[in-house]
Amino acid sequence: MQHVDYLIIGQGVAGTLLAHFLQAHQCSVHVVDAYSEHAASQVAAGIINPITGRRYVKSWRVDDLIPFARTTYRELEQALGVRIFHERNIIRTLFNSREENDWLARTAEPGYQQYMLDQAVLDSYATHTLLAYSYGEVTHSAQTDLPTLTRAFREKLRREDAITETKMDYSQLQLAADGFRYGNFHADRVVCCEGAWGEQNPFFSYLPFGGAKGEVLIVRIPDADFEKIMKHRVFIVPLATQDHYWIGSTYDWKYEGPEPTEKGRSYLEQRLKDILQAPYEVLYHRAAIRPTVKDRRPFLGQHPEIDNLYIFNGLGTKGASLGPYWAHHMAAHLQEGKPLDPEVDIWRF
Secondary structure: OEEEEEEEEOOOHHHHHHHHHHHHOOOOEEEEOOOOOOEHHHHOOOEEOOEEOOOOEEOOOHHHHHHHHHHHHHHHHHHHOOOOEEEOOEEEEEOOHHHHHHHHHHHOOOOOOOOEEOOOOOOOHHHHEOOOOEEEEEOOOEEEOHHHHHHHHHHHHHHOOOEEOOOOOHHHOEEEOOEEEEOOEEEEEEEEOOHHHHHHOOOOOOOOEEEEEEEEEEEEOOOOOOOOEEEEOEEEEEOOOOOEEEEEOOOEOOOOOOOOOHHHHHHHHHHHHHHEOOOOEEEEEEEEEEEEEOOOOOEEEEOOOOOOEEEEEOOHHHHHHHHHHHHHHHHHHHHHOOOOOOOOEHHHO
16 A cells, blocks of 8 residues: 555646645645546636636735745746746726726825726737727736646656546545545545535535636737737637637626536627637637636635545635645645644634
């Protein structure tokens, strides 16, 4: 029987980043994960956006999250030999004078000036999109290639014989006096990082999990040469492949399954036609279920009754920015005994 320090359930962005930081602590890890094209980490654009919502407010903890995310992704790029972190400003469409005035007022507030420009530079958007009333521009934003990150890290785990690529079977997880047994593995600790599938976890289903389905399009727009991200009801996000762009997304609380729908595609294409003055080709139509939490804070912590059984989940739509900071925080809690921040500790429920 093989001994590991940690058995990690799930290898989306949460499981990947936690495994990375635990290995940095010189811990042995083994991951159990069955790849799914409907996992949020495989479909999300990985946008890091410091200014969100109709009131243009700073995202929670953004002053800490963004510098930490930038450093972490750069380190992973070096370690894995891939490009995953693309710093891109966001062009934010302002539809009327009230929105423009609200934007300009916010740019003058302390703590906002480093993230907001009062005058946007449209670049090629000026000639390839229908011009709106006005625009603002967000800085310190980025697009993180989460599919490339998780794929490259999965290949690393394969080389290390540190992943079992099957769905987790909790009926086979046995609690022992000295940890847990699962198949041929003995683990001192188990951490559940299953994303939207976490609500089916028999040990943590008491937490207020939610799920929201998002549908996206991957399109080809020849010769558009967009470098920045545009937010115009939906996002246009440049991808690593030339002329390829991520368009999304829908946000549905009520859904029948994870598959793409004709309704979702129709909505996205109509929004794109509302913006674009250039021909495009739809290459892929994809969908995923995002994990959501009632208070929009991640789930970190130990099971209330079972020692050494933990959860790291609930990163949601801001997973690209939240993931690195809170994965590091979780690893420090596990390995160094540092207390969890009360805002993310599952004891709040």
